[in-house]
Amino acid sequence: METADRRPQESEPRNEQEATGPEPQAPAEEQAGDEVAHDLDALLQDVTRERDEYLDLAQRAKADFENYRKRAARESAEAERRGKASLARELVPSIDNLERALEATEEGSEVARGVALVHGELQATLARAGVEVYDPTGERFDPTLHEAISTRAADRVDAGTVVETLEPGYRLDGQVLRPARVVVSE
Secondary structure (H helix, E strand, O other): OOOOOOOOOOOOOOOHHHHHOOOOOOHHHHHHHHHHHHHHHHHHHHHHHHHHHHHHHHHHHHHHHHHHHHHHHHHHHHHHHHHHHHHHHHHHHHHHHHHHHHHHOOOOOHHHHHHHHHHHHHHHHHHHOOEEEEOOOOOEOOOOOEEEEEEEOOOOOOOOEEEEEEEOEEEEOOEEEEOEEEEEEO
16 A cells, blocks of 8 residues: 655645745835834944944043143152252252362361262262252353352453352252352443
């Protein structure tokens, strides 16, 4: 007894819908598809807007941090400069006293050599910190750089010229720490 194969053949349609082709979409299904597409577009726009807001926020935070870093570095350098200036102002009178001691001691003595060594070390330390010593003898008097202690008549020198420096001036990065104390020609 032969059994009949009741399976539909692959080339034969299984049902009536396959035989007639796909059923055309109803207008309600088209509308639902349009709504889904519209919703997806709206969602994409919202996500894009949110992404742009976060990107803007991240860029602002990065710029704020960079500005903070630069400001902190600038403030740190300024604090260091103020510290150097303060220390130098405190040391200048000691250097002046060492110079007076050198003038008062006998040249070539052990005391004079010791005082000269200390004086030299202090001068070198200030120089490494950026402190500059200046002697304005022969320059035109400038009240921002010089302190006139007295005036004196001088031959062959224009009036208002520094003829003698009593104490040298000190400056740090162009800022006067102590003006040079000078005698000015009349």
